[in-house]
Amino acid sequence: MRRPLVLIPLVALGVVAFLAISFALARVFSANSAERAAIEALVVAQARGDGDRVAALIDGCRARPDCVAAARANAVRLRSRGAVQIVRLDPSTNFALGTADGVARVVWRTPSRLTVVQCVRVRRGGDLVHGLTVALRSLSRPIPRESSCPSAG
Numbered sequence: 001m002r003r004p005l006v007l008i009p010l011v012a013l014g015v016v017a018f019l020a021i022s023f024a025l026a027r028v029f030s031a032n033s034a035e036r037a038a039i040e041a042l043v044v045a046q047a048r049g050d051g052d053r054v055a056a057l058i059d060g061c062r063a064r065p066d067c068v069a070a071a072r073a074n075a076v077r078l079r080s081r082g083a084v085q086i087v088r089l090d091p092s093t094n095f096a097l098g099t100a101d102g103v104a105r106v107v108w109r110t111p112s113r114l115t116v117v118q119c120v121r122v123r124r125g126g127d128l129v130h131g132l133t134v135a136l137r138s139l140s141r142p143i144p145r146e147s148s149c150p151s152a153g
Contacts, residue, residue, distance in 0.1 A: 034134045035091055035104065039120050042136060043086070043108050046071075049079035059123070059135040067138070074141060082111035090149075092122035099125045101137075103149045116142050119149035 038057070045053035051072030054061075061067040087109055092102025101123050109115045121137035143149070 051075035
């Protein structure tokens with residue numbers, strides 16, 4: 001009779017640990033999805049030629065004239081017809097439980113344009129309890145197709 005009394009708390013502890021780990025992983029994967037969605041919205045606005053929307057999607061960009069000018073210039077230069085397809089996205093970080101800055105590399109194209117490679121500075125914030133947030137900090141001009149993005153610094 002003694003074994004079941006010891007086994008029940010151990011099983012309960014195992015279930016609680018499993019649920020806590022599952023919750024944490026779900027938050028991290030949610031942040032990864034949020035980063036992808038934010039970058040996709042940024043690239044789509046740019047491909048439509050909407051520099052003002054690009055500036056609005058970059059955290060703090062509207063307050064920096066150089067950022068707004070770069071967003072508009074990129075949008076004019078990269079305006080394309082057709083649906084945007086994300087060919088590859090290397091996220092800013094694969095696993096972050098708190099605040100982390102990083103650079104994502106996005107490769108995209110449209111039916112009327114060859115692939116474009118750009119770097120997006122990303123800040124992930126928040127925590128596991130209150131939720132993780134994603135803020136886009138900047139978007140580079142196109143870089144050569146085989147180039148890497150600089151690390152966040």
